[in-house]
Amino acid sequence: MRCRLACLVLWAVIGAGCAQDTARLAEGLRRTDAAPRIALMPMDILLSRVSAGGFSQPVADWMASADYNLTQALRQAAVERGLVLRSVDPAPAAAPGLRQAQLLQDAVQDAILLHHFGDARDRLPSKFGSLRWSLGPTARQLRDAVSADYALFVRLRDSYSSAGRRVLAVVSMVLVGMPLSGGQQVGIATLVDLRTGQVVWARALDRSTGDLRDPGPALETARLLLKDLPQ
Amino acid sequence: MRWISLTASAMTLLLALGGCSAGLPELVPRARPDIRSDEAGLWLVAAKSEAALQQAPTAISDPGLNRYVRGIACKVAGPYCPDIRVYLVREPGLDARMLPNGALQIGSGLLLRLRDEAQLAAVIGHELGHYVERHSFDKAWRQRVGSDIRAWLGVLAQGLAGGGGDAADALMPVRDGAFSSSQEIAADSIGLRQMTAAGYAPAAVVDFWHASVAELGERQSSIALRLLARHPAPGSRLDRLRTAVAAVAEPHAVRGYVRYQAALAPFRAAFLADEVRLRLPTETLRLFERLRRQQGLDATLAFYWGEVYRLRGWKDDRQLALKFYGEASRLPNAPVALDRSIGLVRRSESDWLAARAAFRRYLAAAPDAADAAMIRAYLAEMPEA
Numbered sequence: 192m193r194c195r196l197a198c199l200v201l202w203a204v205i206g207a208g209c210a211q212d213t214a215r216l217a218e219g220l221r222r223t224d225a226a227p228r229i230a231l232m233p234m235d236i237l238l239s240r241v242s243a244g245g246f247s248q249p250v251a252d253w254m255a256s257a258d259y260n261l262t263q264a265l266r267q268a269a270v271e272r273g274l275v276l277r278s279v280d281p282a283p284a285a286a287p288g289l290r291q292a293q294l295l296q297d298a299v300q301d302a303i304l305l306h307h308f309g310d311a312r313d314r315l316p317s318k319f320g321s322l323r324w325s326l327g328p329t330a331r332q333l334r335d336a337v338s339a340d341y342a343l344f345v346r347l348r349d350s351y352s353s354a355g356r357r358v359l360a361v362v363s364m365v366l367v368g369m370p371l372s373g374g375q376q377v378g379i380a381t382l383v384d385l386r387t388g389q390v391v392w393a394r395a396l397d398r399s400t401g402d403l404r405d406p407g408p409a410l411e412t413a414r415l416l417l418k419d420l421p422q
Numbered sequence: 423m424r425w426i427s428l429t430a431s432a433m434t435l436l437l438a439l440g441g442c443s444a445g446l447p448e449l450v451p452r453a454r455p456d457i458r459s460d461e462a463g464l465w466l467v468a469a470k471s472e473a474a475l476q477q478a479p480t481a482i483s484d485p486g487l488n489r490y491v492r493g494i495a496c497k498v499a500g501p502y503c504p505d506i507r508v509y510l511v512r513e514p515g516l517d518a519r520m521l522p523n524g525a526l527q528i529g530s531g532l533l534l535r536l537r538d539e540a541q542l543a544a545v546i547g548h549e550l551g552h553y554v555e556r557h558s559f560d561k562a563w564r565q566r567v568g569s570d571i572r573a574w575l576g577v578l579a580q581g582l583a584g585g586g587g588d589a590a591d592a593l594m595p596v597r598d599g600a601f602s603s604s605q606e607i608a609a610d611s612i613g614l615r616q617m618t619a620a621g622y623a624p625a626a627v628v629d630f631w632h633a634s635v636a637e638l639g640e641r642q643s644s645i646a647l648r649l650l651a652r653h654p655a656p657g658s659r660l661d662r663l664r665t666a667v668a669a670v671a672e673p674h675a676v677r678g679y680v681r682y683q684a685a686l687a688p689f690r691a692a693f694l695a696d697e698v699r700l701r702l703p704t705e706t707l708r709l710f711e712r713l714r715r716q717q718g719l720d721a722t723l724a725f726y727w728g729e730v731y732r733l734r735g736w737k738d739d740r741q742l743a744l745k746f747y748g749e750a751s752r753l754p755n756a757p758v759a760l761d762r763s764i765g766l767v768r769r770s771e772s773d774w775l776a777a778r779a780a781f782r783r784y785l786a787a788a789p790d791a792a793d794a795a796m797i798r799a800y801l802a803e804m805p806e807a
Contacts, residue, residue, distance in 0.1 A: 239463070244569025248562065249463035251455075283477055290477040359573060366581025 214394040214419035215307050215322040229274060229382075230339035231265060232293065233281035234258065235346040238403060241374060243355035257349065257403035264406065264413035265345070271414070272422050279337050292326065292333045296344050299324050299390060300379050308379075308395040322393060330388035342385055345416070347378035347396070349403050376401035380416045392420060446556045451501040461522070461559045468521040468558075475509045475527060482510035482530065482689070490685045491528065494539060497620040498546045506550060514696040516634065520549040522558035533686060534693040535634070535709070537716045539678025540626030543617040551612030557605045607662065614666055623675040624667045631660045637712045683717065691757060694726040703734040724750035725757050732767055740767050758788045762797065774804050 238253040262278060269276045283290065303324060306315045314320070326333075333342060351374040352360070360371040376399070382392040394416055401415075402408035455461035475481065482488070488510060496503040505524045513529035520526050526549050536542050552558070601609075610627075618624050635657065686693075697706050710727050717723075728746035731739040747764050750756045765780035781797050788794070 237467070242566045242570050244566065244571070244573035246566040246569045248460055248566060249467045250460075251462035251466040252457045254463075254466055255457070290474070291479075355570060359577060362581075363577045367577055369577075369580075 215303070215392070216419070216421065217322045217389060217391040226275065227341055228339040229269070229276050229341045229343055230279050230337040231262065231276040232279055232296075232337075232342050232344045233289075234261065235293075235297075236261065236403070237348050239348075239350045240353050241350050241356050242353050243359045245356075245371075247350055253404050257409070260406050260409035261345070261347070261403055261413060264410040265343075265417065267410060268413040268417045269420075272417060272420060274420070274422075276343065277339065288329070288332050288336060292329050293344070295326055295329055296381070296383070297346070299326065300344065300346060300381055300393075303381065303390065303393050304379055304395060307393065308397075322390060324390040325388040326383055326390070327388050330383060330385045334385035337385075340385055341391075342383045343380065344383065345378065345380045347376065347403070347412075349376050349378075349401065350374045351402075373399060375399055376403075376412065378416075382420065394419060446560055448554050449505075449556055452504060460563070461556070464559055464562060465523040468523040468525060471521055472507070472509075472523065472525040475511070475525065478511060480512045482512060484689070487685060487689065491533075491542070494542055495526065495546045498543045498616045498622075499550050500616065500619060502550060502554065506546075506553065508546075512692075512696060514693070514700050516638075518545055518549055520552040520558075522553070522556070524553050526550075526553075530689070530693045530696060534690065534697070535637075535712065536682065537629065537633070537677075537679065538626060539682040540617065540622040540624075540676060541630045542682065543620055543622040544613055544624075544627040544630060547613030547616035547620075548609045549613075550616060551609030552601065552605065554612060555605070555608055557601050557609070560605070561601060606659075610659070610663060611666065614663075614670065618670050621676050623677050624670045625675075626677060627663050628660065628667050631663060633712050633716065635660060637708045639708065691722050691726075694722060698726050698729050698733065701733065703730050706730050719749065719753070721750045721753035721756040721760075724753060725760050725763070728763060732763060740771060743767055758784065758791075761787065762791075762793070765797070765800075769800060769804070774806075778804060 236254060236257050237249060238257050239247040239249045241247050266276050279289070281289070303322070305313050306318065307322060330342075334340070356371065356373065360373065363369050363371050376396060378396045380394050380396075381390050383389070384391050396412075396416060401412050403412060455465055488508070491510060492508050495506055495508050499506045502524075507525050509525060509527045510533070511527055511529055514531040515529060516532055516535060517529040518527065518532050526546070528545070532545065533542075536545070614624055614627060617627075697709060700706065707727075707730055710723060710730070713723055719727075724746050728743040728750065731743035731746065744764070744767055747760055747767070750760050751764075761780045761784035765777045765784060768774075768777035768780060778801060781801050784791070785794060785797060785801075791797075
């Protein structure tokens with residue numbers, strides 16, 4: 192009860208802090224090609240429902256619509272920025288080595304999230320604040336497999352409060368003065384130059400708004416994701 | 423605040439017990455969960471894991487072995503045959519797991535430990551039980567409801583007691599990867615039913631667990647922990663299985679020992695090497711004892727037995743290694759690498775004459791071996807006897 196107001200203020204401050212400063216650009220990236228070929232890699236999206244106790248359950252039909260909505264939305268957001276995205280067939284036969292490239296990119300994205308977007312103590316001194324990560328020779332194989340100059344990798348975790356969670360949040364606020372976290376939209380998008388393997392652009396998303404289940408809000412997420420993509 | 427967590431645990435326990443007696447209806451063959459259901463979410467996540475399994479670098483792609491294991495899986499699964507997809511992976515230790523969507527992963531360490539086809543059928547039947555009885559979904563449901571109750575009790579108790587900080591503990595969801603003991607017992611009985619229906623001797627299950635208990639022993643090794651974490655106490659399980667098996671008639675009693683060992687033969691050396699590479703000598707020696715009891719000592723097993731001692735390198739281990747290498751060389755089909763290992767042990771004992779002879783035999787048999795240059799360098803730097 193005592194800290195109800197203080198907690199609210201604190202959470203507002205934390206929330207505001209999360210929303211800013213979320214894109215990183217490698218040095219010297221500029222558009223040399225009139226129409227760069229960008230492949231939208233098969234996205235890794237997980238939508239879940241958070242139960243009252245904080246247990247998150249994946250929801251299949253949300254994921255199916257989110258995959259479609261976000262693909263369409265990213266294409267449109269790209270077109271608004273004068274770019275064309277081409278989707279990649281996720282079947283192993285269509286692009287051999289795709290899985291290994293994605294696993295490598297997952298690891299690189301985790302490192303970027305930790306060392307560029309995470310706590311200030313986790314910054315790597317040797318990077319001097321600049322985005323310098325590479326997929327190495329894997330990128331070249333990928334370039335042949337997907338016939339594109341750049342690859343856009345998107346990984347998103349989108350969760351929504353269940354009715355039980357919402358009720359408990361209200362009760363918790365009233366009774367204990369402690370807010371419960373609700374749904375989150377967390378993720379990262381990276382653009383990889385397939386000629387050099389360099390990660391040339393990265394953007395992180397960490398907020399408690401957004402909805403991929405509907406085309407409208409999905410477009411808002413897509414625009415936000417691609418906001419700082421170099422034009 | 424102890425009473426809060428006590429109450430919460432008690433409630434969770436009550437709920438778990440309540441759910442236990444209710445149980446979910448079994449999946450019918452070719453069942454697919456409704457896309458809007460919670461179960462469909464689990465299946466979708468499992469499908470992603472399955473896609474990863476299909477392209478895993480550790481996947482065993484040999485068509486012959488895959489066909490063989492799938493054939494047995496199909497026989498055991500009966501009407502569920504189209505629902506079960508088998509994936510063989512190179513993974514030492516004792517492990518098989520069923521994903522909620524019917525993807526069955528079988529580790530090479532398990533294949534190595536099985537004695538015969540009937541034991542493989544028992545394992546597949548057991549894992550099929552987890553699928554048919556929807557144990558993953560059941561477990562997820564219990565965990566969710568358990569965490570909900572804990573959260574509600576935590577908030578209410580905190581609010582009524584006027585406390586502050588401890589609520590966060592109560593709100594932490596508890597995650598647990600294991601099936602419950604009652605689920606394992608249910609899977610055991612389905613496994614027994616299916617393997618018997620497929621014409622296999624149910625006594626094979628008892629042999630398997632008897633050997634596994636002997637191998638894992640009392641020691642809480644990492645391998646033992648991995649297995650026991652998900653399974654009821656092996657001793658009581660063995661007793662339960664003995665009783666159940668005694669009740670089943672054995673008209674056909676197929677064990678399929680020769681067939682199974684023949685199918686596994688081309689891979690056995692690689693699977694044994696994987697176990698040695700774990701560098702858990704005590705556990706690996708126990709495993710080798712088990713294999714010797716089951717199948718006797720052949721040159722490959724004797725060679726890797728020697729390798730365990732050579733790599734451990736305790737006081738008498740060189741002598742023990744040489745003893746097993748000696749056994750291996752007297753048995754038919756000794757591996758080429760045997761002479762290299764003999765050479766390495768002799769070299770470390772400064773027995774240059776014997777080392778030189780062994781290395782020369784190795785190079786004569788495998789002149790293009792990856793480490794041939796290194797062995798030649800060893801030969802060159804050895805003092806003349």
